[in-house]
Amino acid sequence: MTDDQTPEAPETETRSGRPVVRLRPKAEARAIRHGFPWVYSDELVVDRRTNALPAGTIATLEDAERRPLATVTVNPKSKIIARVMDRDAGAEINRDWIAARIAHALALRARLFDQPFYRLVHAEADGLPGVIIDRFGDLAVIQPNAAWSEAMIDDLCAALIEVTGVTTVVKNGSGRARGLEGLTEETVVLTGAVSGPVPVAMNGAIYMADVLGGQKTGLFYDQRPNHEFAARLARGARVLDVFSHVGGFALACLAGGAASALAVDASAPALDLAGQGAAAMGAADRFATRQGDAFATLEALGAEGARFDLVICDPPAFAPAKPALAAGLRAYERIARLAAPLVAPGGYLVLCSCSHAADLTQFRAASARGIGKGGRRSQLLHTGYAGPDHPMLPQLAESGYLKALFFRLD
Numbered sequence: 179m180t181d182d183q184t185p186e187a188p189e190t191e192t193r194s195g196r197p198v199v200r201l202r203p204k205a206e207a208r209a210i211r212h213g214f215p216w217v218y219s220d221e222l223v224v225d226r227r228t229n230a231l232p233a234g235t236i237a238t239l240e241d242a243e244r245r246p247l248a249t250v251t252v253n254p255k256s257k258i259i260a261r262v263m264d265r266d267a268g269a270e271i272n273r274d275w276i277a278a279r280i281a282h283a284l285a286l287r288a289r290l291f292d293q294p295f296y297r298l299v300h301a302e303a304d305g306l307p308g309v310i311i312d313r314f315g316d317l318a319v320i321q322p323n324a325a326w327s328e329a330m331i332d333d334l335c336a337a338l339i340e341v342t343g344v345t346t347v348v349k350n351g352s353g354r355a356r357g358l359e360g361l362t363e364e365t366v367v368l369t370g371a372v373s374g375p376v377p378v379a380m381n382g383a384i385y386m387a388d389v390l391g392g393q394k395t396g397l398f399y400d401q402r403p404n405h406e407f408a409a410r411l412a413r414g415a416r417v418l419d420v421f422s423h424v425g426g427f428a429l430a431c432l433a434g435g436a437a438s439a440l441a442v443d444a445s446a447p448a449l450d451l452a453g454q455g456a457a458a459m460g461a462a463d464r465f466a467t468r469q470g471d472a473f474a475t476l477e478a479l480g481a482e483g484a485r486f487d488l489v490i491c492d493p494p495a496f497a498p499a500k501p502a503l504a505a506g507l508r509a510y511e512r513i514a515r516l517a518a519p520l521v522a523p524g525g526y527l528v529l530c531s532c533s534h535a536a537d538l539t540q541f542r543a544a545s546a547r548g549i550g551k552g553g554r555r556s557q558l559l560h561t562g563y564a565g566p567d568h569p570m571l572p573q574l575a576e577s578g579y580l581k582a583l584f585f586r587l588d
Contacts, residue, residue: 197237199228199252199260200244207241210248210262213573215302217250217260229254233360234325236263236271251307251326255360261307261324276330277337279305284341287313287567295378296567297399298342303571308355311338312395314376314387317346319395320368323355335368346370348389354498365390375451377458381406382433384458385424386451393423393448400564401426401492404530404582407562408490409434411526411584415487418442418479418520420472420513425452427490427528432461436488441467442475476516489517490528492582497533506533507544514548518587521554527585534579541581549585560584 201207205221217239222228231237233253239260241247246267250260263271283304287296298318299311308324318338322328328351335347351364367390375386378397383405387396405427412431419428422441429452432439441452449467456465468475472493491513497506514529521527527549531541538561549556562582564570570578 197231197235197252198240199223199237199250200240201242201247203242205242207247209573210239213571215262215307215571215574216258217262219257219259222259224254224259228252232329234327234329236326238267251324253325253359256325256358258358261302261326263307263326271326271330273333273337276306276333277341280311280337280341283311286569290566293379294342295380295399297565298567300568301577302574303569303577308359309334310395312397312399313342313344314378314389314396316344317348317370317372317376317389318342318344319348319350319389321350321353321355321395323353323359323361325359325361328359328361331368339369344370346372348372350389350395353394375454377455381409381430382459383425383429384455385429386454386458387424388447388451391447392451393445397424398426400532400568400580401530401582402565402567404528404562405430407560407582407584408488408528409436412436412488415525416485416522418484418486418489420476420489420491420517421493422452422467423448423492425455426492428452428465429455429459429461431488432456432464433459436464438464438466440486441465442472443467443469444471445469473512473516476513476520480516480519484520485522485525486520487522487525488528489521489525490530491517492528492530495533495579496531497535500535503535503540506536507540510536510541510544511548511551514545515552516548518549518552518554518556521587523588525587526559527556527587528582529585530580530582532580534576537575538581542583545583545585549587555588556585558583559586 200223235252239247239250248262249264249269298313309327310321347368378385389396409430413435417431417436417439420442422443428439428441496509497503529545564580
């Protein structure tokens with residue numbers, strides 16, 4: 179048999195009755211042994227029987243020499259055809275197994291935070307592939323972004339309640355990741371009840387999280403340390419927060435003593451929640467909103483001659499995948515070019531990216547080009563990342579997606 183021919187098809191079952199999937203001869207089994215959590219579709223022997231496996235099937239992964247490597251979940255519909263669940267090839271994936279993973283994740287967050295408001299599970303980095311769980315006190319939101327977690331959502335919910343004691347669990351089944359897995363969109367309350375936005379105290383600010391209708395789970399916990407750093411620059415400052423969502427940087431800066439904050443976002447409901455947060459923290463008189471397209475609003479503010487002491491731009495992922503990288507970098511450069519002239523001399527510009535396809539070097543270069551084209555000179559003061567409740571799996575660069583660049587402009 180040549181290297182280009184399909185290897186012998188894998189056996190349909192192990193001795194325990196579980197399906198077996200096998201790496202192709204040229205696939206890098208060593209990466210799996212060293213902790214890489216994904217197998218791509220061109221690395222696996224895929225025949226009629228493998229294609230017939232229901233999405234989310236638990237299987238044993240073998241190398242090309244039929245040596246067991248790991249317990250995986252298989253989704254023939256996904257480019258990531260197998261995700262490592264456990265490096266024990268005989269692990270039983272059930273409610274107890276899920277509960278143990280959640281308990282391990284909870285132990286870290288309980289050490290980091292005084293109050294139960296954080297990202298509890300950060301997918302592969304916490305050993306639950308494709309699963310996001312954000313906690314809002316007695317309420318938790320699960321994003322089951324991998325097929326196995328959709329199939330085992332009842333076990334996930336039960337294990338979550340058992341370990342944490344939360345009383346309300348929301349399933350947020352929306353977003354690009356689910357589409358890549360071939361999953362449909364659905365947001366539903368699995369247990370308990372949701373009466374309205376959930377107030378979240380963070381960095382001295384109060385945010386209103388819409389856990390049913392907001393973006394993602396309703397709040398972006400990942401920016402917590404970057405909000406805190408921005409607030410240190412905001413005392414007495416005029417602040418502009420573009421792509422503000424529910425108040426993001428703006429409310430943190432108000433809590434840090436900003437003289438005023440203007441929040442810009444395309445979403446009227448998000449800005450309404452931001453206003454509610456400002457009112458709840460007694461800062462409504464220093465807070466204003468402006469609804470509209472971010473690029474158009476930046477251009478309009480420039481034409482108006484507006485100036486701010488601190489400008490923050492925290493856009494959605496312009497480069498969510500490699501095919502969008504070139505266009506995404508141009509968009510980041512344009513944001514920097516339009517934002518830089520709005521910064522008063524000696525003021526600060528914060529540029530953020532949550533695009534894992536654009537690495538730090540590429541994003542920093544695009545930002546610097548934009549600032550230069552905006553006619554400004556800069557110093558890079560600080561580079562921020564996601565908070566520790568968003569741990570990074572060292573073998574998976576995609577888990578370290580967030581970058582925040584803090585510049586001082588002449």
